[in-house]
Amino acid sequence: MGREYGSQWLSCTTRHVRIYAAYIDPETNAFDQTQTDKLTLMLDPTEEFVWTDETCQMVYKEFQNLVDHYENK
Secondary structure, three states: OOHHHOOOOOEEEOOOEEEEOOEEOOOOOOEEOOOOOOOEEEEOOOOOOOOOHHHHHHHHHHHHHHHHHHHOO
16 A cells, blocks of 8 residues: 555554554445554455454454553553
8 A cells, every 4th residue: 555545554464464553444444544543453354264253353352452451551
């Protein structure tokens, strides 16, 4: 993604997990970089693996725990 999506966006990606410092609409996948105080986690966006709802929730919960922990520092 280039600058057409807003300012230079911050991200951390691996093949199966992507974290963006922006809000990404879950329906349209549109980036809103005016909300850089938000983090968005995209889990396996290429759908390479079959994730159960339970497994996804475990990943999202751990991500939220980490965000909460570092937010309070």
